[in-house]
Amino acid sequence: MIVRTACPHDCFDCCGIEAEVKDGAVVALKGSQSHPVTRGFLCGKVQGYLRRQYSKDRLLYPLRREGSSFRRIGWEEALDEVACGLERARALKGPSSVLSYSDAGSMGYLKSLEGRFWGEFGGATFASGSLCSAAGLEAMAADYGRIGQHDPEDIPNSRLIALWGRNPMVTNIHMVPYIRKAKERGAKVVLVNPMPSESEALADYAVKPRPGSDAALALGLAREIIASDMHDGGYIGRHVEGYASYLEEAMSWTLGRTSDVTGVPVEDIRMFARDYALVKPASIWLGFGLQRHAGGGNAVRAVNALGAITGNIGRPGGGVNYSNRSSRVLNPLGYEGRMKDVKLVWKGRLADDIRALGDGFIEMAVIARSNPMLQCPDTEDLERVFEKIPLKVVFEHFMTDTAKAADIVLPAATFLEEDELYCSYFHNYVSLGRKAVEPLGEARPDIEIMKGMAERLGIGCLSGRTALEWIRYALEPMEAYGITLDRLMDEGWVRFPAPMVPWQDGKFPTASGRIMVGSPAPPKYIPPHELPDKEYPFYLITGALRDRLHSQYDNLGADPAGLQAVYVHPEAARRLGLKELSVVEVYTKHAAMRFLMVFDDRMRQDVIYAHHGRWKDRNGGINRLIKGYLADMGGQGALYDCAAGIRPSEVR
Ligand code: SF4
Structure with missing residues (x-):
C-alpha cells in the first residue's frame, strides 16, 4: 500500500512523499513524482528517514527520572504526574509558573492546538520570539503590509538572482532546478554570504560582507545606485513612502564607509550595485542568517528598499523574497480568548529571562518539538537555570540533550504515525500528511498527549474531534478556493491560488498604501552586540x-x-x-x-x-x-x- 504524506521538517521545501507500507510497517519512502515543486526527490535525510523511524534508540515508552537514569512508566502514571504538577504549580503561583516551550520540530499545523490547552489552563510563561526567522518576518510585514513571495515558477523569469544569505544547495534544494533554469536562460547569480556556501557553485560571483553588516552593504549599494542614476524614479514616486528620509540615510553610506564597515572591496560593491540595478528583472532571495544579528530586522528592511528603489517589486522575475506565508489561509487553532496569566520569555535570551522572573518562580516546564538545551544560546547557563525547575516534561522521539535534562519524557509519534496539515514557506502548496502506520511502541501524537493532560485537568477543548476533523475545521477558509479535506485526501497537495507575483497591482496593505521604505524611519545599520577585537579577533x-x-x-x-x-x-x-x-x-x-x-x-x-x-x-x-x-x-x-x-x- 502506498500512503501519500508530506515532510514535516522545518525546511523551505515541504516535499511530497510516498510511503510504502507492508504488514503495518513503512518499508520505503520516496519523493512523489506528482508534487509539482518537489518532483520526486527528497534530501538525503528524509530519504533515509526509516533509520530514524525504526532506530533502536527511538523513545517508545514514557520515562520517569530516577537519579541519573530513567525508568519506564505507563501513560496513566506519566499523565497523572504531569497533571498533578500543573495543578500544583497553578495553585502555588498561578498558571504562568509553568513554562511552555515548543518550536518547529514538526511543522504540522495541528501542533498549534496546544495553545487551546494553555488558554483553558489559564495561561503560562511562553517561550516566545524565535531562534529562526522572526526579525525578517516582522521587517517584511512592516515594509509591505504583509508577507508575500514570488511563486517558485517565477524564478526562471529573473535575469539576475541574488542569493542573499540563502544556501539553496543545502537548505532549499528544490529551488536549485529553478535557478538552473534561469541560468540556462542567461540569468546571472550573485551570492551574498560571509560564510563558505555550497551555493557558490551556482554563482557567477560572491560578495562576502562581514557578519552583521548586511544593512550597511544594502545602504551602500543604494547610494551607489542612486548616485549613479540607476534607480527607478518613476517607481519610487508611485510606490515608495518616506523616500526623503531614506535618501538621507542612504547617502551617508559612501563607497569608502560601506567598504570599511562590510569589508567588501569598493570594486565589488560597484559591480554588484550595477548588476542589481541594471540587469532586470532582478530578484533577491534572502536566507535567515542575516537577521540573526542585533540589526537583523533593519538589515532585511534595507534589502527590501533595494527592491523598491530599482522598481523590482511587483514585476515578474523580481521581488525581495524571504519566507512564504501566502498559503496559510486557515482557521486558527490556538486559543482566541484572553489568557488570564501570561508571561513571555525570549527563546534567544532564555536563561537570562527565566532568571529575571525571580529565583524559583518557574515550577514546571513543558517542552515539545524542540531541543532548547542545545539550540538556545548560552546553554551552560541554561543548564543551571533548568536544574532549578522542579518538574520538566519533554515530548520527544530520542533522548536529546533536552530530554536528558527532563524528569518525565513522553514518546512522541513521528509524521508517519499521525494525520497532519502542512504549508510550505517556499511554495504555495497545502499538503495533507496521512498517517501511514500506527505509532510504534506507546508513542502518541503530541495532540493526544496534550489531550491526556487536559482531560485530567477537566479541560475539554481538545476533545470531540479527530485529527482529520481538526484539519477539516482548519481548512474551512480554504473552501472558497476549492481546497477541502476531501480534495486533499484525493490529491495529497493542492496549490493555494496565491498570485505568482505579489503586488503586481501596486497596492500594498500598509498605512500609506505604499512600501514603507523610509517610514516611520529608514533602515539603519546597527552594529552586532559583539565585534571582534584584539582578544577575540x-x-x-x-x-x-x-x-x-x-x-x-x-x-x-x-x-x-x-x-x-x-x-x-x-x-x-x-x-x-x-x-x-x-x-x-x-x-x-x-x-x-x-x-x-x-x-x-x-x-x-x-x-x-x-x-x-x-x-x-x-x-x-x-x-x-x-x-x-x-x-x-x-x-x-x-x-x-x-x-x-x-x-x-x-x-x-
Ligand atoms: S528537502 Fe526539506 S522538505 Fe524535502 S524531504 Fe528534505 S527536509 Fe523534508
Whole structure:
C-alpha cells in the first residue's frame, strides 16, 4: 500500500512523499513524482528517514527520572504526574509558573492546538520570539503590509538572482532546478554570504560582507545606485513612502564607509550595485542568517528598499523574497480568548529571562518539538537555570540533550504515525500528511498527549474531534478556493491560488498604501552586540549541515565521529601558527570548546565557521559559546553576534 504524506521538517521545501507500507510497517519512502515543486526527490535525510523511524534508540515508552537514569512508566502514571504538577504549580503561583516551550520540530499545523490547552489552563510563561526567522518576518510585514513571495515558477523569469544569505544547495534544494533554469536562460547569480556556501557553485560571483553588516552593504549599494542614476524614479514616486528620509540615510553610506564597515572591496560593491540595478528583472532571495544579528530586522528592511528603489517589486522575475506565508489561509487553532496569566520569555535570551522572573518562580516546564538545551544560546547557563525547575516534561522521539535534562519524557509519534496539515514557506502548496502506520511502541501524537493532560485537568477543548476533523475545521477558509479535506485526501497537495507575483497591482496593505521604505524611519545599520577585537579577533557564525536538520538526525551520525570541524581561512590560521587538522580551542567571552581545524580558502579571514546542531555527547553543543542577545525586531535571537578567538587546544 502506498500512503501519500508530506515532510514535516522545518525546511523551505515541504516535499511530497510516498510511503510504502507492508504488514503495518513503512518499508520505503520516496519523493512523489506528482508534487509539482518537489518532483520526486527528497534530501538525503528524509530519504533515509526509516533509520530514524525504526532506530533502536527511538523513545517508545514514557520515562520517569530516577537519579541519573530513567525508568519506564505507563501513560496513566506519566499523565497523572504531569497533571498533578500543573495543578500544583497553578495553585502555588498561578498558571504562568509553568513554562511552555515548543518550536518547529514538526511543522504540522495541528501542533498549534496546544495553545487551546494553555488558554483553558489559564495561561503560562511562553517561550516566545524565535531562534529562526522572526526579525525578517516582522521587517517584511512592516515594509509591505504583509508577507508575500514570488511563486517558485517565477524564478526562471529573473535575469539576475541574488542569493542573499540563502544556501539553496543545502537548505532549499528544490529551488536549485529553478535557478538552473534561469541560468540556462542567461540569468546571472550573485551570492551574498560571509560564510563558505555550497551555493557558490551556482554563482557567477560572491560578495562576502562581514557578519552583521548586511544593512550597511544594502545602504551602500543604494547610494551607489542612486548616485549613479540607476534607480527607478518613476517607481519610487508611485510606490515608495518616506523616500526623503531614506535618501538621507542612504547617502551617508559612501563607497569608502560601506567598504570599511562590510569589508567588501569598493570594486565589488560597484559591480554588484550595477548588476542589481541594471540587469532586470532582478530578484533577491534572502536566507535567515542575516537577521540573526542585533540589526537583523533593519538589515532585511534595507534589502527590501533595494527592491523598491530599482522598481523590482511587483514585476515578474523580481521581488525581495524571504519566507512564504501566502498559503496559510486557515482557521486558527490556538486559543482566541484572553489568557488570564501570561508571561513571555525570549527563546534567544532564555536563561537570562527565566532568571529575571525571580529565583524559583518557574515550577514546571513543558517542552515539545524542540531541543532548547542545545539550540538556545548560552546553554551552560541554561543548564543551571533548568536544574532549578522542579518538574520538566519533554515530548520527544530520542533522548536529546533536552530530554536528558527532563524528569518525565513522553514518546512522541513521528509524521508517519499521525494525520497532519502542512504549508510550505517556499511554495504555495497545502499538503495533507496521512498517517501511514500506527505509532510504534506507546508513542502518541503530541495532540493526544496534550489531550491526556487536559482531560485530567477537566479541560475539554481538545476533545470531540479527530485529527482529520481538526484539519477539516482548519481548512474551512480554504473552501472558497476549492481546497477541502476531501480534495486533499484525493490529491495529497493542492496549490493555494496565491498570485505568482505579489503586488503586481501596486497596492500594498500598509498605512500609506505604499512600501514603507523610509517610514516611520529608514533602515539603519546597527552594529552586532559583539565585534571582534584584539582578544577575540574573529566573528563566529554557524550554519546548517546537509545531513542534519537543526539538531535532528545528529544521533544517526550526520557527520563523522570525533571532534567537530571548525572552518578557518588558511592565512588566518597561519598567522596564529595553527596547522590544518590540528585540535584547537575556540574561545569566547562565555565559554570555550575544542574543534578540529579545517582550512577553507572560501572563508573571510576574520570569520570562523562551524555547523550547528551537533549533540553534546558527540563533542557538540556549540551554542555554549554564544551569549543570549536579541535582534531589533520580532524577539529574534541574535545568535550570530559572537566574537571569538582560536588557539591550540592545550593553551588554557
Ligand atoms: S527536509 Fe526539506 S528537502 Fe528534505 S524531504 Fe523534508 S522538505 Fe524535502
